[in-house]
Amino acid sequence: MRLLDYLNDRLGFTGRHRRILDRPVPKGINYFTCFGGITFTLFLTLVLTGLLLSLHYTPAEADAYKSIQRLHREVPLGTFIRAAHHWAGNLMVVMIVLHMLRVFVTGSYKSPRELHWVAGSFLLLLTLSFGFTGYLLPWDQKAYWATVIGTNMVESVPFIGSFLASLVRGGAEVSGQTLLRFYSMHILWLPVLIAVFLWMHFHMIRRTGITGGM
Amino acid sequence: MRTTKSDKTFFPYYFFEITVIALFTIEAVLILAVLFPPAIGREIDFSAQFSPRPEWYFLFLYELTKFFPGKWTFVGAVLLPGIGFSVLLLAPFLDSGGERSLKKRPVAAAVGFGLLASVIGLTMLSLL
Numbered sequence: 001m002r003l004l005d006y007l008n009d010r011l012g013f014t015g016r017h018r019r020i021l022d023r024p025v026p027k028g029i030n031y032f033t034c035f036g037g038i039t040f041t042l043f044l045t046l047v048l049t050g051l052l053l054s055l056h057y058t059p060a061e062a063d064a065y066k067s068i069q070r071l072h073r074e075v076p077l078g079t080f081i082r083a084a085h086h087w088a089g090n091l092m093v094v095m096i097v098l099h100m101l102r103v104f105v106t107g108s109y110k111s112p113r114e115l116h117w118v119a120g121s122f123l124l125l126l127t128l129s130f131g132f133t134g135y136l137l138p139w140d141q142k143a144y145w146a147t148v149i150g151t152n153m154v155e156s157v158p159f160i161g162s163f164l165a166s167l168v169r170g171g172a173e174v175s176g177q178t179l180l181r182f183y184s185m186h187i188l189w190l191p192v193l194i195a196v197f198l199w200m201h202f203h204m205i206r207r208t209g210i211t212g213g214m
Numbered sequence: 215m216r217t218t219k220s221d222k223t224f225f226p227y228y229f230f231e232i233t234v235i236a237l238f239t240i241e242a243v244l245i246l247a248v249l250f251p252p253a254i255g256r257e258i259d260f261s262a263q264f265s266p267r268p269e270w271y272f273l274f275l276y277e278l279t280k281f282f283p284g285k286w287t288f289v290g291a292v293l294l295p296g297i298g299f300s301v302l303l304l305a306p307f308l309d310s311g312g313e314r315s316l317k318k319r320p321v322a323a324a325v326g327f328g329l330l331a332s333v334i335g336l337t338m339l340s341l342l
Contacts, residue, residue: 021225034235041236045243065257072254083251088243093271104305104326107314114306121303131269140255145266153279153291161288211314 026210033210035099042092043198046130049085050187057137059183061176064139089131096124108211116208119201126194133186139179147174147182274336298329 008014056075058067071078100120103109109117136147151174155165170177222228268276275295282290301308309322316323 021223021229023224025222025224025228031235034232037232038235038239041239042243045240069254079251080247083247084243086252087246087250090270091239091243091246101330104322105316107309107316107319109306110310110312110314111306117306118303121299124302125299128271131271135269138255139258141258141264142255142266144258145264146268149266149276150268150272153275153287156287156291158288 020206023209029210032102035095035102039092039095039099040198042088042095043194045088046085046092047191049081049088052081053085054187059137059180061139061179064137064179068138068140089134092127093131096127100124106211113204113208113211116201116204119197119204122197123194123201126190126197130186130190130194133182133190136174136179136182137186144174147178151178270337273340274333277336277340301325301329 053071056067056071056078058064068082071082075081103117103120132150136143151165151169154168155161157164166172168178168181169175170181267273275291278294279287279290282288305322305326308325309319311319313319
C-alpha cells in the first residue's frame, strides 16, 4: 500500500471518494430512481463502442458506405460493435424519457432543483442531435434521404431558413461536405457539449442530493 | 425538503445495487446487439427518391410536418416543436408550487401527460 499512500499524499483522492461514498442515501427511494444512472451507463457504452467504430470508419463521400461494408464483412466483431452502438443509442432515448417521466411525476424538479431539469432538457436535445447526425454516417439510401428531409425542415424557418440549412449542410444540398460536417458534430462538437452539460447535471445533483421519500 | 436520512450510506449498499443494474443494462445492449444487428443499407441512388423513415424517436416530428404542407411547413417543423420544448425546459418554473404529489398538481399533470400523449399519438399514427 506504500504506492497508494504515495499517490494519495499527492493527489488526495481518498478524501474525495469518501465524501461521495459515505453520503447517506434518502429513505424510500426505489428502482425508478435508477433511470438516470442507466442512461449514463448507456452513454458510456456509446463512448466506448463509438471509439472502436471510429477506428474503421471513413467520413468521405466515396468511402463511407464501403467502410461500413468492410466493418461488417472483414473487421472481427465489427457488426457486433456497430449493433451495440445502435442499440445503446436507441435505449438511451427510451431511458431519458423514463427518467424525465419519473422526475416529473415525483415533482423532483421543484425548488431548489429547477436547474437540474434545465440542464437535463439540454441533455435530451443533445442526445437527439447525436441521433440525427449519427443517422447520416452510414451514407446509405435511408440515411441520405432522411437527412434531406431533416435539413429541409431547418430550411422552413422564416427569413434565415436557407442560411441555417446551408450552415447545417455545408452547402445548398446534402453532399460529402454534409457528411464531414455531421461526422465532426457527432464525434467532436456534441461530445464536448454533452460533457459540459453532464458535468453540470451531476455537479448539481451532488450538491443538493436527490429528493427523498417518494 | 423532506430528505429523511437513512443510516445506509451510498457505499457499499447502493454501490452494489448500482453495479448490478449497470451490468444488466450492458447485458441488455449486448443481447439486443447479437439478436438484432442493423443491416447494411442500400447504396445511395440519387436519381430515385425513396421515402425514408427517420429513426423512431423522430417519427412524431415527421408526422407533425405532414399536417402543415407548403408555406406552413415552418409551423409543424419548427414552431410547434419549439413551443413544446420550451414548455419542457421551463416546466419547473411553470409548475412552481410547493406540492410534489401529482394529485395536487392537476394542471401540470394535464399539460405533461398531454404533451406525452400527443408525441406517442403522432408516433403511432406514423407507424400505421
